[in-house]
Amino acid sequence: MQTLETDVLIVGAGPAGLSSALFLSQYGVSNLLIEKYRWLAHTPRAHITNQRTVEILRDMGIEGEVLEKATPQHLMGHQAICTSLAGEELARMRTWGTHPSRKGDYDLASPSQICDLPQTLLEPILFEAAASRGTQVRFNTEYVSLEQDENGVTATVRDRTRGKTYQVRAKYVIGADGSHSKVAADIGLPMAGQMGVAGAVNIVIEADLTKFVAHRPSALYWVLQPGSDIGGVGMGVVRMVRPWNEWLLIWGYDITQPPPEIDEAEATRIAHNLIGDDTIPVTVRDFSLWTVNRAYMTRYSTGRVFCMGDAVHRHPPNNGLGSNTSIQDAYNLAWKLALVLDGKAAPSLLDSYEDERTPIGKQIVERANQSIEEFGGIFDALGLTDAAGTEHLLANMAALKENTPEAAARRGQLRAALDQKNYEFNAHGVELNQRYHSAAVVTDGAAEPPYDRDPQLYYHPTTWPGARLPHCWLDRHGEAVSTLDLAGKGRFTLLTGIGGEAWQYAAKDISAGTGVDVTCFAIGPGQDISDPYGDWARLSEVADSGCVLIRPDGHVAWRRQAVADDCTAELGRVMDLLLNRTPAQPVVDPPVTQPAEEGPLVVS
């Protein structure tokens, strides 16, 4: 049997697998990506691409391409709740940071803008970047099984075109094979929660709906209609794919009953119901069924196999966290694999992937499901929860307009319920407050800073080790650069200031001694980089002569308040702790070549 060899085998070409491929190729790691189907996503699912994800894509040099194709933030925000697009509007919410009172929070937090990019357009960008940087890709290739030994993993895969199986020998495997992950099942990852708690139908249409939406541009429109219940939300969704002529309609079904039979006529009927005008020409492009899940893995890896994305966190689209978290999982693991495979860090560094990412997975599954439940407040306020039949439902909605104390109370109740939806649509803290606790972070002894505002709604910048490096704009010889632009690029970054010259020497010494790139920048007047607005001085939480060490994934690894007596020794101690290096022995054993009929093919 033929055997392919690679350092990392990636199973699944969704957002998690494609971004793993991109990051590994960017870091110079040989990787092979296999995908069961013949191409990438053919229907739009994930759209919301949050600031953290765009920052990561900025680090990879593809932010410009993403923003060019995406719908920008200012067209994402006037989310309406209505009886149909042509019908009555019951309420409107300012979402995704577009309210003037929130816009500043988003602008202050990141060099990157939240945007809306369908998976059908994001995936080809990731794919092209990965393949052009070295990823080997095999479509129509299905993962079948794997076996691990202490030196690597042998996976059996099936070429679906020719119907033949062959083996891939890899040092590590990434299971990014989505919510029915066979890899996760095969390595025995324990799951908490429940799959298939509700059913939904996705219908992709082309229809020019400009006249219904241009005055309230938004990513989402919620339509209250009897029978439209999705996943307990009780509403149908008209989801913008491209403004304003391509749409994804989401319509619920009762999962305890057999799935609905959808054909083009039924899909058109649902579309016209949601639009509220059956004279609008509609072209149905696709329809498919999916289920709402509430499940997460409590472990992400076994031995040399690591799972990520929907393989380990399965939840409804509320909050738009799925593909974002998948890409962020990949960013967390890729630099660690690169260092371990290069022999510059001990394999135990990889344990931190699970330690850091499992709490995030659990959090987003719970958050997304709670966001569904929080629609209940809107239904209560509108008197829909206990409505018996359509007539009663419409009468209750009409009663909201009455000049009675009861109607006034209901209107207040509705405003409060809409405020609660900030936890779904303006949850900036959920997106950016990811603080890691693991052995890949070295404490400076300071206690974790408490959040001074609601941690789900508001981002709290801090250089506390484990947190994401705070962003501010700096000046490099007339060019605006973000603190985050100084970091990333697959290397460690050390930021210091006036009086911190010794850190610059230390970074050079450590880089030369370990082979791990630690690049140092001094920030301040007369330094490499200036801080014209004084923002870094306010954010850094260390003295000018101190330092902040940043990991390749933009999270703070360690910091020191002021210059040390021996900066090289101090930085060396920290790097040793971070990388768990055991210099006396090789970190990764050489690969074992499997006996192969046609000889091993090395993928590099």
Ligand SMILES: Cc1cc2nc3c(=O)[nH]c(=O)nc-3n(C[C@H](O)[C@H](O)[C@H](O)COP(=O)(O)OP(=O)(O)OC[C@H]3O[C@@H](n4cnc5c(N)ncnc54)[C@H](O)[C@@H]3O)c2cc1C
């Ligand atoms: C209606 C809807 C709206 C959504 N909106 C958002 C949003 O706004 N923002 C957001 O972040 N997320 C959103 N999501 C969630 C998002 O689509 C997923 O979280 C995301 O696609 C997960 O990425 P993944 O790479 O882990 O898995 P997937 O995208 O599922 O990719 C897994 C890949 O693995 C392949 N595969 C499976 N088994 C095998 C095998 N045995 N061998 C080889 N290949 C295999 C599959 O074919 C697939 O290509 C939405 C989801 C839905 C359904």
